[in-house]
Amino acid sequence: MPLSRRVPVLPTDSLLWPAAWAWPAFRRALLxxxxxxxxxxxxVPHYFxxxxxxxxxxxxxxLLAALPAHDVSGPTFGLIYLSIGATLGYLLRRPALLLHSLWAYLLLHAFRTLTLYLVPLEPPAGLLxxxxxxxxxxLYGGPTPITKDLFFSGHTATLFLLSLSVRPRLWRQVLLAATVAVGMLVLVQHTHYTYDVLAAPFFAAASYWLAGRLVRGVVQAQ
Known part of the structure; x- marks a missing residue:
């Protein structure tokens, strides 16, 4: 029986690692x-x-003009890295979702590379x-802080992408709440314009949708 008849077509949440890794198309796409x-x-360091x-x-x-600036780096990255760690633990047990999310993350950065080039901005007033x-x-590793990687907010977009990557409703709602919180925190820090934060979920959603079509097309072509 051909392998394509024995292994379900990606993406499927129930696909386990032995079956996924036995599929050459999956291995190639993941690697x-x-x-x-x-x-x-x-x-990234050179581009930034x-x-x-x-x-x-x-x-x-x-909005930023009316919002006093405060350093909230601690809670911001606490939320971000806790969300990333928990979601990665979830995805590592689900290879099809992991592959989908990996390519969505790559597409998200492709979008951000383009928008940073097309929309050159100076930092907002009062930036901390x-x-x-x-x-x-x-990643940055240079003596000059990076303050112009603005449109769109990568932190907010990443959290929203994580919310799209999980399936349990409660978990998704928690990650959506974390997305809103991080979006608000980067505004409190004045590290992004309001427009950067509002645009981020749209680019994340487009990346996840395109990644699904891309991964499905690659594996079905084999």
Missing amino acids: LGLALLLVLAAF AYIQARPGFVLPDP LLHDPFVDRF
Whole structure:
């Protein structure tokens, strides 16, 4: 019996690792996605250095103008990394969802690379630097803080993408609440314009939808 008849067509939540790994199309898509993730990690510092050195423009933002700035780096990254860790634990037991989410994350960064290039911005007034214990050390790694990676909010978009990646309703609602909280916190920190935060869920949703079509097309073509 052909392998395609013995293994369900992706994506399916019930697909287990032995069956998924036995499928050459799944292995290729997963390994390619992981390789591109490493390329992304190597590319990001150089690209952000370019973005930081480029002049931009300041947007009027009545909400930020009325909102006092406070350093809320601790709760912001506490929510982000707790959400990422919990969701990753969920996805690692579900290879089809993991593959879908991996490609959605890559597409999200492709969108963000494009929008950062097309929409050069200066930091909002009153900005306080976010202190990310992981990114500051391993990705940016330069003496100049990155403050112009603005449109759209990667933190908010990532949390919303996580909410799309899980299936239990309660878990999804918790992640949606975390998305709203992180969006509000980066505004309190004045590290993003309101427009950056409001646009983020739309790019995350587009990335997840496109990733589903991409992964399905790849595995069905085998």
